[in-house]
Amino acid sequence: MSLVRLKPLSDCRLYAFVDSAYLAGREPVTLARQLCDGGADLIQWRAKGMEVEKVRRVAEQLLPVTRAAGVRLVINDHVELARDLGADVCHLGQEDFFEAGYRQVAELRGPGSQMEFGLSTHAPEQAQRAVAAGPDYIAIGPIFATPTKPGRPPVTLEYVRWAAQNVTLPWFAIGGITLENLEEIQAAGATRICVVSAILRAPDVAGACREFRRRMGV
Numbered sequence: 001m002s003l004v005r006l007k008p009l010s011d012c013r014l015y016a017f018v019d020s021a022y023l024a025g026r027e028p029v030t031l032a033r034q035l036c037d038g039g040a041d042l043i044q045w046r047a048k049g050m051e052v053e054k055v056r057r058v059a060e061q062l063l064p065v066t067r068a069a070g071v072r073l074v075i076n077d078h079v080e081l082a083r084d085l086g087a088d089v090c091h092l093g094q095e096d097f098f099e100a101g102y103r104q105v106a107e108l109r110g111p112g113s114q115m116e117f118g119l120s121t122h123a124p125e126q127a128q129r130a131v132a133a134g135p136d137y138i139a140i141g142p143i144f145a146t147p148t149k150p151g152r153p154p155v156t157l158e159y160v161r162w163a164a165q166n167v168t169l170p171w172f173a174i175g176g177i178t179l180e181n182l183e184e185i186q187a188a189g190a191t192r193i194c195v196v197s198a199i200l201r202a203p204d205v206a207g208a209c210r211e212f213r214r215r216m217g218v
Contacts, residue, residue, distance in 0.1 A: 006070055015194040094119075127163065137169060164188065
């Protein structure tokens with residue numbers, strides 16, 4: 001299988017998900033292929049509450065698909081698993097990084113590892129602390145209320161405007177993003193977005209990705 005070179009993270013615009021909560025009977029590999037076909041730049045495998053060994057088995061199936069398409073596979077939460085598999089990226093929430101006692105992303109990289117790291121943030125002070133920890137990107141959100149993060153209050157477009165003015169490393173807006181509100185998110189300064197349910201619940205997953213990219217001008 002020929003591998004396609006990964007584009008620089010700074011050039012990545014659409015971050016999609018294979019989320020176990022939104023499979024609706026579909027195979028994760030099938031969804032990953034559709035997301036790749038639609039032009040997703042990163043695909044996160046997120047499986048909250050799933051046994052680690054099952055998370056691993058699915059990740060092992062996803063990695064050849066994403067690698068062949070030149071798309072980053074992001075493992076959510078499981079650093080050791082991501083390292084073992086040689087995944088492209090590991091994404092961690094505040095509770096999995098700072099609340100677990102880490103202060104620098106370098107603490108999590110194995111010897112010679114090229115794996116990238118992303119950190120979730122929910123407020124400007126969290127973003128500042130996250131950037132100082134040395135990740136490759138941060139996520140800004142949730143912008144709007146979303147069932148993907150129940151109980152998490154939305155951070156609103158004010159946080160997006162702040163990030164556009166103050167964050168220099170790549171950052172992705174996340175949380176309740178749809179084709180209907182994409183324009184106002186872009187107007188607030190977001191150039192990179194994470195989309196979960198608006199793509200995974202679409203009748204045509206690849207087509208939904210393409211439409212997001214078209215409206216983003218990429």
